[in-house]
Amino acid sequence: MKIVAILFLAYLLTRGLKGRVTFPRMMIAVIAAALPSLLIFLQPDLGSAMIFPPILLAVLFGARVPRRYVTLILSPLWAVLAIPNEPLLWVVWGAGIGLWLVLLHLKGERLSKLALFLVVQILLAGFMVKSDDLLWSKVLKPHHRDRLLGFVQTAEGSTRDLTGSDYHLHQSLIAISSGGMTGQGLGEGMQSSHGFIPMMRTDFIFAVIAEELGFAGAMVLFLFLAWLLMNVSKCAGFADTWGECVVVYGVLGMWTAHIFINIGMTMGLSPITGIPLPFVSYGGTSLVSNFVALGLVLSVYRRCRFHENPFT
Amino acid sequence: MPFMTVSEILPRSGVGFSGFFREAVFILPALGATLLGIYVLSGAEPEYLNRLFLWQKQGIFALLGLGIAFLVSRIPVPFLLSFAPLLYAANLGLVAWVLTSGTVKGAPAPGSNWADSLISRRRP
8 A cells, every 4th residue: 555655646746747746736645645544544553554644754855845835744743732731832832833834924925825824723733632532542542552651651761561561662672682792693582582572573573683683683784774775765866757756755755664663663762563674574465565665666766867877 | 648658668678687787776785684584584483384484485475576576667657657546546445445344454363354354255
Protein backbone atom coordinates (compact mmCIF):
# COMPACT_ATOMS: atom_id res chain seq x y z
CA MET A 1 0.00 0.00 0.00
CA LYS A 2 2.85 2.41 0.86
CA ILE A 3 4.52 2.12 -2.55
CA VAL A 4 1.19 2.50 -4.36
CA ALA A 5 0.41 5.51 -2.13
CA ILE A 6 3.76 7.08 -3.11
CA LEU A 7 2.97 6.60 -6.81
CA PHE A 8 -0.54 8.01 -6.41
CA LEU A 9 0.68 11.03 -4.41
CA ALA A 10 3.29 11.71 -7.10
CA TYR A 11 0.53 11.46 -9.72
CA LEU A 12 -1.71 13.89 -7.80
CA LEU A 13 1.03 16.43 -7.12
CA THR A 14 2.48 16.56 -10.62
CA ARG A 15 -0.05 15.48 -13.26
CA GLY A 16 -1.48 18.42 -15.20
CA LEU A 17 0.35 21.03 -13.11
CA LYS A 18 2.98 23.30 -14.60
CA GLY A 19 5.70 23.27 -11.97
CA ARG A 20 3.53 24.60 -9.14
CA VAL A 21 1.32 22.64 -6.74
CA THR A 22 -1.98 24.36 -6.03
CA PHE A 23 -3.58 24.43 -2.58
CA PRO A 24 -6.65 22.32 -3.54
CA ARG A 25 -4.41 19.72 -5.19
CA MET A 26 -2.28 19.53 -2.06
CA MET A 27 -5.37 19.01 0.12
CA ILE A 28 -6.50 16.17 -2.15
CA ALA A 29 -3.05 14.61 -1.70
CA VAL A 30 -3.36 14.95 2.09
CA ILE A 31 -6.73 13.17 2.02
CA ALA A 32 -5.30 10.49 -0.29
CA ALA A 33 -2.54 9.81 2.25
CA ALA A 34 -4.86 10.00 5.27
CA LEU A 35 -7.41 7.51 3.92
CA PRO A 36 -5.20 4.36 3.81
CA SER A 37 -3.48 5.49 7.01
CA LEU A 38 -6.85 5.62 8.80
CA LEU A 39 -7.99 2.25 7.45
CA ILE A 40 -4.70 0.61 8.47
CA PHE A 41 -4.90 2.26 11.91
CA LEU A 42 -8.37 0.76 12.40
CA GLN A 43 -7.09 -2.77 11.59
CA PRO A 44 -5.37 -2.03 14.11
CA ASP A 45 -1.81 -1.59 12.84
CA LEU A 46 -0.53 1.65 14.37
CA GLY A 47 3.05 1.06 13.15
CA SER A 48 2.20 0.91 9.44
CA ALA A 49 -0.28 3.79 9.80
CA MET A 50 2.48 5.93 11.33
CA ILE A 51 4.59 5.66 8.15
CA PHE A 52 2.14 7.60 5.96
CA PRO A 53 2.70 11.09 7.50
CA PRO A 54 6.49 10.99 6.87
CA ILE A 55 5.84 9.73 3.32
CA LEU A 56 3.41 12.62 2.77
CA LEU A 57 5.89 15.18 4.09
CA ALA A 58 8.71 13.79 1.95
CA VAL A 59 6.52 13.78 -1.14
CA LEU A 60 5.37 17.36 -0.50
CA PHE A 61 9.00 18.39 -0.09
CA GLY A 62 9.90 16.64 -3.35
CA ALA A 63 6.98 18.30 -5.15
CA ARG A 64 8.25 21.70 -3.94
CA VAL A 65 4.96 22.53 -2.25
CA PRO A 66 5.19 26.05 -0.72
CA ARG A 67 6.38 25.80 2.89
CA ARG A 68 3.43 27.81 4.18
CA TYR A 69 1.13 24.99 3.03
CA VAL A 70 3.34 22.37 4.67
CA THR A 71 3.15 24.29 7.97
CA LEU A 72 -0.63 24.13 7.68
CA ILE A 73 -0.44 20.34 7.63
CA LEU A 74 1.91 20.34 10.61
CA SER A 75 -0.33 22.69 12.60
CA PRO A 76 -2.27 19.87 14.36
CA LEU A 77 1.01 19.16 16.18
CA TRP A 78 0.95 22.73 17.51
CA ALA A 79 -2.68 22.23 18.66
CA VAL A 80 -1.45 19.44 20.98
CA LEU A 81 -0.04 22.26 23.12
CA ALA A 82 -3.59 23.29 24.05
CA ILE A 83 -4.61 19.86 25.38
CA PRO A 84 -3.75 20.52 29.09
CA ASN A 85 -6.15 23.52 28.86
CA GLU A 86 -3.95 25.82 30.98
CA PRO A 87 -3.94 29.64 30.50
CA LEU A 88 -0.18 29.94 29.94
CA LEU A 89 -0.19 27.24 27.29
CA TRP A 90 -3.15 28.92 25.56
CA VAL A 91 -1.11 32.15 25.43
CA VAL A 92 1.87 30.30 23.91
CA TRP A 93 -0.47 28.59 21.42
CA GLY A 94 -2.04 31.94 20.45
CA ALA A 95 1.34 33.63 20.08
CA GLY A 96 2.55 30.81 17.82
CA ILE A 97 -0.54 30.94 15.62
CA GLY A 98 -0.34 34.75 15.45
CA LEU A 99 3.30 34.66 14.40
CA TRP A 100 2.53 32.00 11.79
CA LEU A 101 -0.32 34.09 10.32
CA VAL A 102 1.88 37.21 10.19
CA LEU A 103 4.59 35.26 8.34
CA LEU A 104 2.00 33.93 5.90
CA HIS A 105 0.75 37.48 5.31
CA LEU A 106 4.29 38.67 4.63
CA LYS A 107 4.61 35.85 2.08
CA GLY A 108 1.65 37.37 0.22
CA GLU A 109 -1.21 35.17 1.41
CA ARG A 110 -4.66 36.78 1.07
CA LEU A 111 -6.47 37.97 4.24
CA SER A 112 -9.55 35.85 3.46
CA LYS A 113 -7.39 32.70 3.42
CA LEU A 114 -5.66 33.76 6.64
CA ALA A 115 -9.06 34.18 8.32
CA LEU A 116 -9.99 30.67 7.15
CA PHE A 117 -6.71 29.28 8.53
CA LEU A 118 -7.39 31.02 11.88
CA VAL A 119 -10.88 29.50 12.13
CA VAL A 120 -9.47 26.05 11.28
CA GLN A 121 -6.77 26.41 13.97
CA ILE A 122 -9.29 27.47 16.65
CA LEU A 123 -11.63 24.60 15.75
CA LEU A 124 -8.70 22.17 15.78
CA ALA A 125 -7.46 23.30 19.20
CA GLY A 126 -11.00 23.20 20.59
CA PHE A 127 -11.46 19.69 19.23
CA MET A 128 -8.17 18.59 20.79
CA VAL A 129 -9.13 19.97 24.21
CA LYS A 130 -12.65 18.52 24.19
CA SER A 131 -11.85 15.13 22.71
CA ASP A 132 -8.52 14.21 24.28
CA ASP A 133 -10.26 11.77 26.63
CA LEU A 134 -12.19 10.24 23.72
CA LEU A 135 -9.02 9.89 21.64
CA TRP A 136 -7.10 8.37 24.55
CA SER A 137 -9.71 5.92 25.83
CA LYS A 138 -11.70 5.01 22.71
CA VAL A 139 -9.47 5.39 19.66
CA LEU A 140 -6.21 4.05 21.10
CA LYS A 141 -6.15 0.35 22.04
CA PRO A 142 -5.02 -0.68 25.56
CA HIS A 143 -1.61 -1.89 24.31
CA HIS A 144 -1.08 1.42 22.46
CA ARG A 145 -1.80 3.33 25.68
CA ASP A 146 0.52 1.06 27.71
CA ARG A 147 3.35 1.51 25.21
CA LEU A 148 2.93 5.30 25.07
CA LEU A 149 2.84 5.52 28.86
CA GLY A 150 5.85 3.21 29.09
CA PHE A 151 7.75 5.40 26.62
CA VAL A 152 6.93 8.62 28.53
CA GLN A 153 7.87 7.03 31.86
CA THR A 154 11.15 5.80 30.36
CA ALA A 155 11.89 9.31 29.13
CA GLU A 156 11.14 10.71 32.57
CA GLY A 157 13.34 8.06 34.21
CA SER A 158 10.60 6.92 36.59
CA THR A 159 10.18 3.38 37.89
CA ARG A 160 8.90 1.07 35.20
CA ASP A 161 6.86 -2.11 35.19
CA LEU A 162 9.45 -4.46 33.71
CA THR A 163 7.02 -7.35 33.35
CA GLY A 164 4.33 -5.48 31.44
CA SER A 165 4.47 -3.11 28.50
CA ASP A 166 8.11 -2.21 29.18
CA TYR A 167 9.28 -5.80 28.93
CA HIS A 168 10.17 -5.46 25.21
CA LEU A 169 12.22 -2.33 25.70
CA HIS A 170 13.94 -3.60 28.84
CA GLN A 171 15.10 -6.83 27.17
CA SER A 172 16.16 -4.91 24.06
CA LEU A 173 18.26 -2.47 26.09
CA ILE A 174 19.95 -5.33 27.98
CA ALA A 175 20.76 -7.02 24.64
CA ILE A 176 22.19 -3.85 23.07
CA SER A 177 24.25 -2.95 26.13
CA SER A 178 25.67 -6.46 26.56
CA GLY A 179 26.96 -6.64 22.97
CA GLY A 180 30.21 -4.76 23.62
CA MET A 181 32.54 -3.90 20.76
CA THR A 182 32.44 -7.14 18.76
CA GLY A 183 29.38 -8.86 20.25
CA GLN A 184 28.79 -12.17 21.96
CA GLY A 185 29.00 -14.19 18.75
CA LEU A 186 26.52 -15.49 16.22
CA GLY A 187 23.71 -17.39 17.99
CA GLU A 188 25.45 -16.88 21.34
CA GLY A 189 23.58 -13.82 22.57
CA MET A 190 22.23 -14.35 26.08
CA GLN A 191 18.98 -12.44 25.45
CA SER A 192 18.37 -13.58 21.90
CA SER A 193 19.37 -17.25 22.11
CA HIS A 194 17.16 -17.75 25.17
CA GLY A 195 14.22 -16.01 23.55
CA PHE A 196 13.96 -13.11 26.01
CA ILE A 197 13.55 -10.51 23.25
CA PRO A 198 10.05 -10.61 21.75
CA MET A 199 9.81 -10.43 17.92
CA MET A 200 13.58 -10.73 17.82
CA ARG A 201 13.81 -11.79 14.15
CA THR A 202 11.46 -9.09 12.85
CA ASP A 203 10.85 -5.83 14.74
CA PHE A 204 13.71 -6.20 17.25
CA ILE A 205 16.38 -7.58 14.92
CA PHE A 206 18.57 -4.53 15.54
CA ALA A 207 18.85 -5.53 19.22
CA VAL A 208 19.97 -9.03 18.13
CA ILE A 209 22.55 -7.56 15.73
CA ALA A 210 23.88 -5.26 18.47
CA GLU A 211 24.07 -8.16 20.95
CA GLU A 212 25.57 -10.83 18.68
CA LEU A 213 27.73 -8.68 16.39
CA GLY A 214 28.31 -5.81 18.83
CA PHE A 215 28.97 -2.14 18.15
CA ALA A 216 31.00 -3.06 15.03
CA GLY A 217 28.10 -5.00 13.48
CA ALA A 218 25.63 -2.22 14.27
CA MET A 219 27.98 0.34 12.70
CA VAL A 220 28.33 -1.76 9.54
CA LEU A 221 24.53 -1.84 9.31
CA PHE A 222 24.33 1.93 9.89
CA LEU A 223 26.90 2.48 7.13
CA PHE A 224 24.93 0.38 4.63
CA LEU A 225 21.65 2.15 5.45
CA ALA A 226 23.21 5.64 5.48
CA TRP A 227 24.97 4.91 2.16
CA LEU A 228 21.66 3.82 0.62
CA LEU A 229 19.70 6.84 1.91
CA MET A 230 22.43 9.25 0.80
CA ASN A 231 22.49 7.82 -2.73
CA VAL A 232 18.70 7.87 -2.97
CA SER A 233 18.58 11.53 -1.90
CA LYS A 234 21.25 12.33 -4.53
CA CYS A 235 19.26 10.46 -7.17
CA ALA A 236 16.18 12.62 -6.48
CA GLY A 237 18.16 15.67 -7.59
CA PHE A 238 19.04 14.08 -10.93
CA ALA A 239 15.57 12.76 -11.78
CA ASP A 240 14.46 13.35 -15.35
CA THR A 241 10.90 14.46 -14.60
CA TRP A 242 9.09 16.11 -11.71
CA GLY A 243 6.98 12.98 -11.04
CA GLU A 244 10.08 10.77 -10.82
CA CYS A 245 11.69 13.19 -8.36
CA VAL A 246 8.58 13.03 -6.14
CA VAL A 247 8.56 9.21 -6.25
CA VAL A 248 12.21 9.04 -5.16
CA TYR A 249 11.54 11.45 -2.29
CA GLY A 250 8.56 9.28 -1.26
CA VAL A 251 10.74 6.15 -1.14
CA LEU A 252 13.38 8.10 0.80
CA GLY A 253 10.74 9.24 3.33
CA MET A 254 9.39 5.71 3.71
CA TRP A 255 12.81 4.14 4.35
CA THR A 256 13.96 6.95 6.65
CA ALA A 257 10.80 6.68 8.78
CA HIS A 258 11.13 2.88 8.98
CA ILE A 259 14.79 3.05 9.99
CA PHE A 260 14.42 5.84 12.56
CA ILE A 261 11.29 4.41 14.21
CA ASN A 262 12.58 0.82 14.25
CA ILE A 263 16.05 1.53 15.61
CA GLY A 264 14.64 4.26 17.89
CA MET A 265 12.15 1.89 19.50
CA THR A 266 14.81 -0.74 20.24
CA MET A 267 16.80 1.96 22.07
CA GLY A 268 13.85 3.62 23.85
CA LEU A 269 13.93 6.76 21.70
CA SER A 270 10.46 6.22 20.21
CA PRO A 271 7.35 4.30 21.32
CA ILE A 272 7.27 0.59 20.47
CA THR A 273 5.38 -0.14 17.25
CA GLY A 274 5.47 -3.09 14.90
CA ILE A 275 7.66 -1.72 12.12
CA PRO A 276 10.31 -3.84 10.36
CA LEU A 277 13.83 -2.63 9.62
CA PRO A 278 14.11 -2.28 5.81
CA PHE A 279 16.08 -5.11 4.11
CA VAL A 280 17.13 -6.60 7.47
CA SER A 281 14.03 -7.83 9.34
CA TYR A 282 12.85 -11.37 8.67
CA GLY A 283 9.76 -11.50 6.45
CA GLY A 284 9.23 -12.10 2.77
CA THR A 285 6.58 -9.43 2.14
CA SER A 286 8.59 -6.66 3.75
CA LEU A 287 11.79 -7.66 1.94
CA VAL A 288 10.17 -7.96 -1.49
CA SER A 289 8.26 -4.66 -1.13
CA ASN A 290 11.50 -2.89 -0.17
CA PHE A 291 13.16 -4.32 -3.28
CA VAL A 292 10.21 -3.10 -5.37
CA ALA A 293 10.82 0.39 -3.93
CA LEU A 294 14.51 -0.04 -4.82
CA GLY A 295 13.41 -0.96 -8.34
CA LEU A 296 11.55 2.35 -8.63
CA VAL A 297 14.66 4.26 -7.57
CA LEU A 298 16.79 2.26 -10.04
CA SER A 299 14.29 3.03 -12.81
CA VAL A 300 14.57 6.76 -12.11
CA TYR A 301 18.37 6.50 -11.95
CA ARG A 302 18.60 4.62 -15.27
CA ARG A 303 16.65 7.37 -17.01
CA CYS A 304 18.23 10.33 -15.23
CA ARG A 305 19.36 13.28 -17.35
CA PHE A 306 23.06 12.75 -16.59
CA HIS A 307 24.10 9.78 -18.66
CA GLU A 308 27.51 9.75 -17.01
CA ASN A 309 27.51 8.60 -13.39
CA PRO A 310 26.62 11.51 -11.06
CA PHE A 311 28.10 9.56 -8.14
CA THR A 312 31.67 9.75 -9.40
CA MET B 1 1.66 12.01 -22.23
CA PRO B 2 -0.23 9.14 -20.54
CA PHE B 3 1.65 6.29 -22.29
CA MET B 4 5.16 6.09 -23.69
CA THR B 5 5.95 4.16 -26.82
CA VAL B 6 8.67 1.49 -26.90
CA SER B 7 10.88 3.68 -29.10
CA GLU B 8 10.69 6.42 -26.49
CA ILE B 9 11.63 4.07 -23.66
CA LEU B 10 14.40 1.92 -25.17
CA PRO B 11 17.05 4.49 -26.17
CA ARG B 12 17.25 5.73 -22.58
CA SER B 13 16.96 2.43 -20.75
CA GLY B 14 20.71 1.91 -20.48
CA VAL B 15 20.52 -1.88 -20.76
CA GLY B 16 23.88 -3.62 -20.45
CA PHE B 17 26.79 -4.15 -18.09
CA SER B 18 27.61 -0.47 -17.76
CA GLY B 19 24.03 0.08 -16.58
CA PHE B 20 24.46 -2.69 -14.01
CA PHE B 21 27.64 -1.18 -12.60
CA ARG B 22 26.00 2.24 -12.39
CA GLU B 23 23.13 0.72 -10.42
CA ALA B 24 25.55 -0.86 -7.96
CA VAL B 25 25.55 2.33 -5.87
CA PHE B 26 22.02 1.41 -4.83
CA ILE B 27 22.17 -2.38 -5.01
CA LEU B 28 25.32 -2.81 -2.93
CA PRO B 29 24.11 -1.05 0.26
CA ALA B 30 20.66 -2.68 0.03
CA LEU B 31 22.18 -6.09 -0.58
CA GLY B 32 24.75 -5.52 2.18
CA ALA B 33 22.01 -4.82 4.72
CA THR B 34 20.04 -7.85 3.47
CA LEU B 35 23.08 -10.14 3.76
CA LEU B 36 23.78 -8.86 7.27
CA GLY B 37 20.19 -9.73 8.19
CA ILE B 38 20.54 -13.19 6.63
CA TYR B 39 23.83 -13.71 8.51
CA VAL B 40 22.19 -12.87 11.84
CA LEU B 41 19.24 -15.14 11.01
CA SER B 42 21.65 -18.02 10.39
CA GLY B 43 22.36 -17.99 14.11
CA ALA B 44 18.67 -18.41 14.96
CA GLU B 45 17.15 -21.56 16.38
CA PRO B 46 15.63 -23.64 13.55
CA GLU B 47 11.86 -23.92 13.38
CA TYR B 48 11.48 -27.68 13.46
CA LEU B 49 8.06 -27.72 11.81
CA ASN B 50 9.45 -25.95 8.74
CA ARG B 51 11.64 -27.60 6.13
CA LEU B 52 13.80 -24.53 5.61
CA PHE B 53 15.88 -22.50 8.04
CA LEU B 54 14.95 -18.87 8.55
CA TRP B 55 18.06 -17.67 6.73
CA GLN B 56 17.31 -19.95 3.78
CA LYS B 57 13.77 -18.59 3.48
CA GLN B 58 15.03 -15.02 3.78
CA GLY B 59 17.71 -15.75 1.17
CA ILE B 60 15.12 -17.04 -1.29
CA PHE B 61 13.01 -13.92 -0.76
CA ALA B 62 16.11 -11.74 -1.19
CA LEU B 63 16.87 -13.35 -4.56
CA LEU B 64 13.22 -13.02 -5.57
CA GLY B 65 13.20 -9.38 -4.44
CA LEU B 66 16.38 -8.60 -6.36
CA GLY B 67 14.87 -10.10 -9.51
CA ILE B 68 11.69 -8.06 -9.03
CA ALA B 69 13.75 -4.91 -8.43
CA PHE B 70 15.53 -5.45 -11.76
CA LEU B 71 12.21 -6.02 -13.51
CA VAL B 72 10.65 -2.90 -11.95
CA SER B 73 13.74 -0.87 -12.82
CA ARG B 74 13.07 -1.58 -16.52
CA ILE B 75 9.63 0.05 -16.33
CA PRO B 76 9.72 3.85 -16.67
CA VAL B 77 8.19 5.56 -13.64
CA PRO B 78 6.07 8.00 -15.77
CA PHE B 79 4.45 4.93 -17.32
CA LEU B 80 3.71 3.54 -13.82
CA LEU B 81 2.33 6.90 -12.72
CA SER B 82 -0.33 6.73 -15.42
CA PHE B 83 -1.68 3.58 -13.70
CA ALA B 84 -1.32 4.99 -10.17
CA PRO B 85 -5.03 5.90 -9.59
CA LEU B 86 -6.08 2.39 -10.61
CA LEU B 87 -3.48 0.76 -8.36
CA TYR B 88 -4.43 3.06 -5.48
CA ALA B 89 -8.15 2.28 -5.80
CA ALA B 90 -7.44 -1.47 -5.94
CA ASN B 91 -5.15 -1.31 -2.90
CA LEU B 92 -7.58 0.81 -0.92
CA GLY B 93 -10.34 -1.66 -1.72
CA LEU B 94 -8.14 -4.50 -0.51
CA VAL B 95 -7.30 -2.73 2.75
CA ALA B 96 -10.99 -1.90 3.31
CA TRP B 97 -11.91 -5.53 2.61
CA VAL B 98 -9.33 -6.76 5.14
CA LEU B 99 -10.80 -4.32 7.68
CA THR B 100 -14.46 -5.19 7.09
CA SER B 101 -13.85 -8.94 6.99
CA GLY B 102 -13.05 -8.73 10.70
CA THR B 103 -9.64 -10.33 10.37
CA VAL B 104 -6.58 -8.89 12.05
CA LYS B 105 -3.37 -8.25 10.10
CA GLY B 106 -0.36 -9.90 11.66
CA ALA B 107 -2.30 -11.71 14.36
CA PRO B 108 -0.11 -14.33 16.03
CA ALA B 109 -2.63 -17.15 16.37
CA PRO B 110 -3.03 -19.38 13.28
CA GLY B 111 -6.36 -18.98 11.54
CA SER B 112 -6.86 -15.46 12.81
CA ASN B 113 -4.79 -13.42 10.37
CA TRP B 114 -6.18 -12.55 6.96
CA ALA B 115 -3.97 -14.89 4.93
CA ASP B 116 -4.73 -17.87 7.17
CA SER B 117 -8.44 -17.13 7.08
CA LEU B 118 -8.33 -17.06 3.28
CA ILE B 119 -6.57 -20.42 3.18
CA SER B 120 -8.86 -22.03 5.76
CA ARG B 121 -11.92 -20.77 3.87
CA ARG B 122 -10.76 -22.59 0.73
CA ARG B 123 -9.87 -25.78 2.59
CA PRO B 124 -12.54 -28.52 2.21
